[in-house]
Amino acid sequence: MNDFNDTTDHEAKADLIEIAAYKYKEGRLTRRGFLSVMAALGVLPALGSKAMAQAKEIVVVNWGGRASEVLQEVLCDTYTAETGIPVIVDGSGPSGGKIRAMVESGAVVWDLCDSGMGTALILTEQGMIQPIDYSIVDKDKVLPAAVYENAVGNYVYSYVLAANPKLLGGNVPQNWEDVWNVKDFPGMRTFRKSVRGMLESATMAQGVPMAEVYDALGTDDGIKAAIDKFRQLRENIIVWGSGSSSQNLFLQEEVAIGNIWSTRAHLLKDQMDEGTFTASFDGGVLAPGVWVVPKNNPAGSEEVMKFIAHGQNPELQVKWLEMIGSGPANPQAAALVPPELQKWNPSSPENLATQIFYNDEWYAKNQIAAEEMYIDALIN
């Protein structure tokens, strides 16, 4: 099965499952809602037969948990209300391997999958997914960088610079160079256990302008330089392996600064005491989730494209941001975001201007080798 290396960042998606559990505990998700999520997770076996029996029905697949519930409520139920076509959410996680297995065996039960560009690149190469029909799906309603031939952006999230002003005596780092300045900004930092979303910040910390980051990382020297920055900082680093541990490290005051997901920062802003948490999209890395459509999907291409187009509705995307913290892929949605959430929207014009786009092609080429060097730099 694993004769390719899937560099899609699945954890960001699976991370949403944990956010769901947290929200349930907080009482922001009813027991019934939580149980329906659990039902959604166990749906696939029954779904298989159901989806193949009923032609006019769309099956959308994502990574489960709260995200499934949000998807159901925000996009699917609204589509059904408009068109009468039932849309079901399956939360079992559309990994590249599963999609490939389905298409190759001819028993495709999924219509639309929430995936990442890493997977999409591979699936395209293998001929497993369909081109997006841009006569139905509107190119202008997606951030230009998230428009691909065989995939289209559905939502976005970012890697942001988070800090705890209280632990820093009010002196908050303004950019990644500051983060590497341990003298003026003392304290522990947290970075991801993997290079994903991290090397960019190390490159910017050397003074490389945002626009040139991936150029710099395109060379072996550039990668080494970024890795060396981590070697320098390592005594002050605690790594986070999961979204919730990045959140915990801040909650427990174990770290003063961190490079974490915007979705977690979104939660922390409410959880942390007044004046103890800031997050900045300056020098952030914006990453999109994408829709992919498996070949020979049961509901047919046209219907699925219509559903994707429906999901481009800016109001729906804003609702998505409010409910779960992932940003809209539609640039027009930024204007509709309520003022207090503006600065937390990864794709607001202000935030877009200060971020770079996660370069999946770079990761497909370089991630494996870079990971090795990264661990070495951290533990040696």
Added chain:
Amino acid sequence: MKTSGFRIFFMTGAWMVLAFLLLPILVVVPVSLTDTSYIGLPKEGLSLQHYAAYFQDPRWLSATWASIWIGGVVALCATVLGTAFAIGCWFLSDRASTVARWILITPILVPPVVQSLGFYRFWVTLGLIDTNFGVILAHTLLALPYVSISVFAALANLDRRIPQAARSLGASVWQTVRAVVLPAAMPGMVTGGIFAFIVSFDEIVGVLFITVRNVSTLPKKIWEGIQEDIDPTIASVATMLVMLTLVVTAITIWRGRTNA
């Protein structure tokens, strides 16, 4: 009793080490009673809110129940299989059976992560991932060594001539085992069974690999709790488990004292 420097050194040292062993574990008690919503010692007063949180959360309760019944099944299976094994080996007492015994204790020596990888790949092939049966099977394998060692230790006190005599008097193997060997093995079976339960009840690494969403045991819930939402509810679970262990330990020591 002379109080030489030598004695004092050792006595104080020993008590200090014992305190070192005990006190960190006891730290969960005050934390479980904290009135704050985050981990720490109580600020203004004691509160049972985190115990309430545990008892009101269906996921904690179902995970606890899962661990209990899975542990029970594992204890049963491991005890039956392990006792039969030990008795058979005890009778045979030849090279081959010694090899068999070495094979049976490999789970003690193999690193948990490595064996879990093994389980994972094979369980995927067998379709046992994320099933209760898959967990029971894996845990039984991990518990077998303890049962077999335990029963073998109990049988060490059994005079071989007794079953020999029974056999020569015409008793079948099964009758001999039932009448003579099993009673001798009983203390070992009980200890082994308890060990098997504890091994399954506390097992975490295997569970992390071979379960996904459907099966949730108490250790898994605690692990996830520590990674995710490190809140004092975990401390209340920990306290209850520590208290339980304390009671069991006290009973064991007490019985040991009155028997000795």
Added chain:
Amino acid sequence: MSRLSDSYRYWFLVLPALTIMIVFYIWPLLGIWQISLTEPKAGIENYTRMFDSNAVTTSFILTFRIAIKTTIGCLILGYIVAYVISNFARRAKPLMIALVLLPFWVSVLIRSFSWIVLLGRSGIVNDTLIGAGVIDSPLRLMHNEFGVVLAMIHVMLPFAVLPMMANMRGISGAYVDAARGLGASEFTAFRKVYFPQTMPGVMSGALLVFVLSLGFYITPALLGGGRVLMISEYITYQIQEFLNWGLGSALSVALLVATAIVILIAARFVNLRSALLERGS
């Protein structure tokens, strides 16, 4: 009545447990060997990568270093306790044994959790020290090797104490009495007569603690902060983050081989049979 047919019946008792152990435990472990040689491509590529990798070497060194520190710590502390329980304690003996057994029976997960509560930046130790004015800013007790070793000593200590106690139980006090009678001081009698007799127990305990520490996952994973990366965690990391079964399996094989080598070396000093096969509770 023939012995031979009896044998069959005894093997009949032995086979169920043995079979499932071989089929469901040993066989999958062999499968790991196979994976290391066949994924992602057939050949020894995973092993060459492993030997070339700096990160792997560092992790192995770190693992052995921590295992050694843990073993030494456990032996010293454990010996003191085992000695006192076996020789000095009278009425307190059951209590002392209980204090050794209790942590032994509390799960590793909970014991590790206790250490997280104690050693964190805003954990109990730091809070107490700051509150008492002993220090100004919190000490870094966790997410580093210190915290990991400390917690591992705590977790492994009973594994050192119990074999040593079992061994000491069998030591007759006659020799020490004789030495004392001949005029030796308490310390000399201990050093020259008693201590050497406890060597087998010490070696058993050392072997057990060392082997268990090598493969340990839970405590270092929870307390290491991602930078104290012992081999078990490295393996998990490769598998769960990158689905790199080839490398993960190769590392597992390496760990198994290292463990086996340690046991074989120890076999010269320890009676493995009595240490491992016949351990009582």
